Amino acid sequence: MSDFEVLLVGGPSAIPEAERVQLSPSLTEKFKYRFGAHYEHFVHEGQFSIVGDKRLPIYRWTRRTAIAE
Template identity: 60%
Template structure:
């Protein structure tokens, strides 16, 4: 399965910049990123951004959910 480098935008302001570049397996699947005591959810809406000279799909924050115990 190939990995696509993506940029996570929005959500918690204290999500470190170095953690905003992640890998996804599809542009149509939601990214569920664990951070702290919950999950940040991101989706691709067709946007792209240039990061260090590389064009990356932008996944925008949509929601946060708690980790079930």
């Protein structure tokens, strides 16, 4: 099984543009992106965007959680 390239939209503006495209193992599960001392949570709601020559699923930001120690 291969990973999917996805586009992260929303969340902290400090997330570098170069890190907005990530690999996700699934299009149906939430995606957690570690950013500083938090996880930013993103979900795919069926939308897509063209990035370069690729059609990528859009994962929209939903919330932030602290990393447990």
